[in-house]
Amino acid sequence: MKILFLVRHAKSSRDDPSLPDRQRPLDDRGRHDASKMGKRLTDRGVEPDLLVSSPALRALTTAQLIADEIGYQRKDIVVDERLYASSPDNLLAVICALDDRLDRVMLFGHNPEFTDLAHRLSSTIIDMPTCTVAAFCFDAKAWADVAEIGPAEVRMDTPKR
Numbered sequence: 001m002k003i004l005f006l007v008r009h010a011k012s013s014r015d016d017p018s019l020p021d022r023q024r025p026l027d028d029r030g031r032h033d034a035s036k037m038g039k040r041l042t043d044r045g046v047e048p049d050l051l052v053s054s055p056a057l058r059a060l061t062t063a064q065l066i067a068d069e070i071g072y073q074r075k076d077i078v079v080d081e082r083l084y085a086s087s088p089d090n091l092l093a094v095i096c097a098l099d100d101r102l103d104r105v106m107l108f109g110h111n112p113e114f115t116d117l118a119h120r121l122s123s124t125i126i127d128m129p130t131c132t133v134a135a136f137c138f139d140a141k142a143w144a145d146v147a148e149i150g151p152a153e154v155r156m157d158t159p160k161r
Contacts, residue, residue: 002138002146004095004121005048005106007066008114010034010131010159012058022056022084026065033131033159034062038069040157041133046070046104052094053108054083062131063108083109088117098143105143121146122154132158 010030026034051072053063064074082094091113098105107114111128118125118134125134136151 001103001152002140002143003104004136004138004146005046005104006114006118006128006134006136007037007062007106007108008111008128008130008132009054009056009059009062009108010037010065012130024056024058026058026061030058030062030130031065034065035069036159037131037133037157038066041066042070048072048104048106049102050078050098050105051076051108052078052080052083052105054110055079055081056084056110059083059108059110063106066106066108083107085110086113088113088120091117092120092147096144096147100142102143118156121151124154125156128156129158129160132156 010026010033012024012030013027051063051067053060063077067074067077082090115128118128121136135155137153138146139152140146
């Protein structure tokens, strides 16, 4: 079984228009929501083998805040340039290339790519608001297989639930 978590970054601040897009921080609600979602994941017993984040500050901070709640070391978060300004096809290529020894992987990134990929994996997902966590469980032994098969189970959680 392979479990993929797609996490859209939490709400970001646009208070400083001079900041480049990659440097936009989370706002107060975003910081709160990321910690809240991390606590929910802990309550569900989620223990990912790997966290991979876009290099954008808002995505990486979301990953760090969730990592803090689930007991994952911040220093072990992998920053992958391919998760920033990507496409569903490129994201799927990243997923298919994951080490098959990993069973539970959490990716942190952006819309519209994450919603588009989530919808491709499960037509039941139409939108991923900020800080949404979508979990896809695949009956597969290799990550490369997830591109060819549909998930056996899909769950989605948002901070507003």
